[in-house]
Amino acid sequence: xxxxxRAGEDVEVPxxxxxxxxxxxxxxxxxxxxxxxxxxxxxxxxGRLDRIPxxxxxxxxxxxxxFGERMARRLERFVSASEGSFVWTRDADGFLxxxxxxxPWRYDASAEARDVDLVHVRACDWLDLxxxxxxxxxxxxxxxxxxxxxxxxxxRADAARLTATVWxxxxxx
Numbered sequence: 663x664x665x666x667x668r669a670g671e672d673v674e675v676p677x678x679x680x681x682x683x684x685x686x687x688x689x690x691x692x693x694x695x696x697x698x699x700x701x702x703x704x705x706x707x708x709g710r711l712d713r714i715p716x717x718x719x720x721x722x723x724x725x726x727x728x729f730g731e732r733m734a735r736r737l738e739r740f741v742s743a744s745e746g747s748f749v750w751t752r753d754a755d756g757f758l759x760x761x762x763x764x765x766p767w768r769y770d771a772s773a774e775a776r777d778v779d780l781v782h783v784r785a786c787d788w789l790d791l792x793x794x795x796x797x798x799x800x801x802x803x804x805x806x807x808x809x810x811x812x813x814x815x816x817x818r819a820d821a822a823r824l825t826a827t828v829w830x831x832x833x834x835x
Contacts, residue, residue, distance in 0.1 A: 675826040676762070677815060678748040680802070681705045684811040685779035686733075693754025695780040699788075704770070705749045705761055706783035707740050707813050709733060714771045721769060721782060737782055740813045741767045748825045749786060750802050750816070757792035758802065760828060789832050797831075799824035 683695040685708045699705055709729055715721035718741045726734035749761045765785030775781050795803075801818025802825070816822075 675822045676746045676748050677744060678750065678802075678822045678825045679743060680805045680812075680814050680816055681707075681749045681751045681761075682806075682811050682813075683707070683751055683780060686811060687779050690777075690779050694778040696751050696753050696759075698774065698778050698780055699751065699783075699786070700753070700759060703786060703788065704780070704783040705751065705763065705786040706770070706780045707737060708779035708781065709737060710776055710779055710781055711769070715769050718767045721767070736812055739815075740782065740784075743784075748822070748829065750798075750806075750825070752806055753792065758795070758798050758806070759788055759792050760825065760832070761786040761788040762829065789829075793828055793832075797828055799828070 683699055683706060684692055685695060687708070695706070695708070709725045711721070711724050711728060713724065715724050722734050722738055722741070725737050743763060745763050745765065747763045749763060751759050751761070753759065763784050764787050767782060767784055770781050770783050775783070799821050801816050801821035804818065805814070805816045
């Protein structure tokens with residue numbers, strides 16, 4: 663959680679992350695993982711494993727062994743994000759979607775998850791519709807404009823507060 667100031671009072675707002683959900687396996691067409699995530703109510707990262715990990719620690723060790731330390735650190739950041747954190751993703755048409763993490767890490771070994779390389783997942787409540795570009799906080803636009811396939815924190819000072827405002831206006835809470 664990060665603290666944001668509104669009208670001089672400190673208000674706790676959840677952290678906010680960019681979740682491109684784009685496989686590092688270039689054989690996986692872009693957009694498929696995002697489509698699956700929105701349909702199944704998850705957010706996640708790739709890193710298919712031959713053996714289903716029993717725990718986040720087991721997954722981190724396996725990802726380190728198969729893909730290296732850098733990818734294991736990326737997975738660790740994803741696993742350690744607080745429940746209630748906000749997540750932004752972008753679909754194949756360029757629309758931005760806002761979600762909120764609602765569950766712990768799990769490994770999805772289904773054929774569908776493996777096909778799109780979205781196997782390390784967490785439950786996520788997504789808004790029913792993408793957010794209009796004009797309502798998306800500038801820090802979110804900036805983060806996606808840089809490109810990349812990494813799960814990462816959106817650190818612009820006002821991103822968390824503005825994201826919380828978008829969420830509240832769409833959900834009432």
